Amino acid sequence: MQTPKALFFDVFGTLVDWRTSIAREAEAILKPLGHSLDWIAFADAWRDEYQPAMDEIRSGRLPFCKLDVLHRRNLERILPGFKIAGLPEDTMRNLNLAWHRLDAWPDSAPGLARLKKQCRIAPVSNGNISLMVDLARRNGFPWDAILGSEIAGDFKPKPRVYLAACEALDLPPGDCMMVAAHSSDLASAARSGLRTGHIARPDEHGPGKGEAAPAVPVDVFGSNLEDLAGKLGL
């Protein structure tokens, strides 16, 4: 297989461990205020609102907005279920920015640095630009550019998001590879003509509760980013 000219990356789950990071951030902010709860369940509940919130925009029922705005709406939606009310505005803002402070899986930064030597690399995430910048600065992701939902004005898996990324780099989809730990993301990218690479993140939703292998045909499959780089000959 010819080396792709650009590699596009899903971020939440694929490059960063949102689940334990959000649990840690929520505990750090809410426990000193006297709240005690299952922090992992809190992270899962917040993430459970993710796809339904984007559906409102993908369907055209609401205009596009940054994922930060959806995260805030989703936070307000889940707090009553954890019997939390009346948080000060600055606490709400800080808690919402927990998504800007997620930690990477250990192979993500070294794997990206290795892949960047021969390929252009960019996130094609549903996260907004400022969120991607903060995650990159925190974790040392050496992006060439921040692509994804905000430059496309829509959310994955809408074809526009993948195609806007290809167009931004002046590349036909066949010269680009979408890399993700989620088969649904890769299936959508493939339908838009991109090549696909799967990364195993078997513990994304808890031990053994992630995709250990792709559930759809992909062009290449790696146990982590370094393994993927090797299989691409990079």
Place this chain on the structure above:
Amino acid sequence: MQTPKALFFDVFGTLVDWRTSIAREAEAILKPLGHSLDWIAFADAWRDEYQPAMDEIRSGRLPFCKLDVLHRRNLERILPGFKIAGLPEDTMRNLNLAWHRLDAWPDSAPGLARLKKQCRIAPVSNGNISLMVDLARRNGFPWDAILGSEIAGDFKPKPRVYLAACEALDLPPGDCMMVAAHSSDLASAARSGLRTGHIARPDEHGPGKGEAAPAVPVDVFGSNLEDLAGKLGL
């Protein structure tokens, strides 16, 4: 002065020496085809079409397009004046991509690396994303994100370009500083509420034919990026 949270950079002339780079690229491509001409005059002629071409879009007479497209139109416009006709399409494409192969002034890459430690850094250029990515990879510019004309859908000095960059990073204009070697760019950024930093590039248009000092009030002024970093306490 409080440290800006983000520094936005003009690129052509401010970070890269477009004039001698375009002359070199044009000579490398056209001389083997038997053309002999004043290569610096060729670079100047090409650049002279830059502002008029963008004016067509800034005025609303033409819809937005990537700067690569305008560079191509401008190239076709100047070739007859140099008595060049009938270049093959692949030569035309390669020549147009000379703008992706500009070399940086010596202080640009180390200066950006130093400034990035405490500030988010991004180009806010009229160049398109792929052009900015290629210049960054060639010259080692460690951008946090590629902002500028393509995400704004318009060209500087329209206010939208500066404001779209601030919005992408969730920052009020007063927390952002535009850095450029061109007083007109800085005057426009200041009108949109950004702070401003001037870099001297006295030789941009030939020896002694560049801005050695700002012609408008600015917040900070440096003889180069390293000097600017020092004056910002960074």
